[in-house]
Amino acid sequence: MWFQLNELVESIRVADLLDIAIVASLLYLTFVWLRDRASRSLGIVACVLGVIFLLARWLDLYLTTMAFHYGSVGMLIAMVVVFQHDLRHGFERLASSRWFRRSHADLPCRKIVDTITEAVADMADNRIGALIIFPGREPLERHVRGGIDVDGKISQQLLLSIFHPKSPGHDGAVLITQNRIAQLGLHLPLTTQLSQIHDGGTRHAAALGLAECSDAIALVVSEERGTISLARDSTLTVIEPADVAEHLRAYFCEQSGDGCRNRESRRVDWLTKLTAVLAAVTLWLLFAYHTDTIQRTLVVPIEYRNLPATLEIDDPKPTHAEVTLSGSEPAFAVLNPRELAVSLEVKDVNGRRVLSWQTEPNLVNIPRELRVQNMSPETVIVTLREKPNSHELAQ
Incomplete structure (x- = not known):
């Protein structure tokens, strides 16, 4: 076991570490996206398909x-068709990530929070x-x-006057942002999870509907029971x-991104990062890490x-060469045989009529991880002659 581990450490390259880091970052963003409740069904489907694919490759x-x-x-x-709502929601979450989040001035201060609490x-x-x-x-x-801009x-x-029963806009929602009452009389999407509402009314359905399709929060006051719901x-x-x-x-602190998230949020975030790294390493071991060296012989054009x-x-002039390459399976995976060629420069003739080149130094577009084991022919020799109408071309 120690021998295999030592062999793994010695064979890993800087490019492999970069490869793992990029995949881990993409997986982390994907996990954060799928962790949202609105995308849970998409996450389950993606995970099931991924597990089936890995088992199929392994077995x-x-x-x-x-x-x-x-x-x-x-x-x-x-x-994409079935989960278009979840995909759109997920891209909105990525576009509004912490790199683009609001400044501290946009977040309600303690005095405003106390004012809202007293009013509610x-x-x-x-x-x-x-x-x-x-x-x-x-x-x-x-x-x-x-909605009406306020x-x-x-x-x-x-706030009390807006929600007074005789106020024209009391049935709608009030939007508070940037320490101001931005709008009133807003209509929100209604939830379909009636089991969560219990005895609540339309306000509760609207609040829950908005919380299902965005990261916003809503405070609801029930006029029948006098209760407050979040x-x-x-x-x-x-x-x-x-x-x-x-x-x-707690909500505004989390939105500010100042490191004041609770311990559970930090634990979940670190667990997500660890899962992404472990998944990236596992994928690299399954699909990219190969200790076996293979050889392949390809026919490449001579230009x-x-x-x-x-x-x-x-004539006759050589038009093709055989090249034998060695390397790992992932190195051959990034090789495009159509791009391989033996490229010979014929300029700077200086009156010579017989030219020769070594083919291996003139082989182009080989991935760095592959090695040339053999080439046939090793040397290309051609004879030049003047074209029949060369004097007319010169004039």
Whole structure:
């Protein structure tokens, strides 16, 4: 075992480490995307297909491997059609990742959080229905409809007046962003998970519907029961008025990306990174790491370049050469035989009529990992002669 491990360490190259790092980064982004509840079904399908493919390669299941090989394009198109909503949601999450997240000035301060908490608690005590949404990093334009632009300063009195039963916009949602009341009277998508709503009404269905298709959160006040609910990550939870501020600060802290995420979030993130690295190493060991050296003989063309216009090569002239290459299977995988050629420069003749070249130094487009074992012919010798109409061409 130690011998095999030592052999593995000695054979690994810088290019292999770079290869593993790139794949691990792509897998990490994919895992973060699929970790979202809205993309869970797509993640399950992708994982099942991946496991089946790996087992087929490991167990040499010829028919299954051929099915993946020839049906991969069809399966990809089918997954794009079936999971187009999840794919669009996933790309929105990647586009709104931490590299593009909002600045600290966009996040509500402690005073504003306290003002919202007091207003929500007051509405719950007086059985006034309310729906307040706070956007995350993902854009909401695709999910909301209607609305009236307000751009008003946040205050308890203004929130109470907006959701007063006799106010024209009390049935819609209020959007709070950049420390301002941005819009009121918004219409949100309704959820289909009626089991989570229980005795809730349209506001609860709208809050949960938005939480299912975005990373925004919503506070809902029930006018029938006087309870406060929080919709986040496709779940609807009843919370106490005293806990509203804590939930809001935790959410805004997570959005800020200042390292103030809770221990569970950091643990999940590190676990995701570790899983991505282990998966990348496993894929490299299965498909890229090969200790066996193989040889292949290829027929490559011989091309003559920059031949003076007044000269031509006398027949017979060599047109092809046989080259035997050695290397690993992954090295041959990146080789394109059509790009191989023996390229001979005929310029700078200087009056000579017989020219010769070594073929191996003039073999082009060979991957660095492959070695030339043999070439036939080793030397190309040609005779030049003047074209019959060379004097006319010279004039």
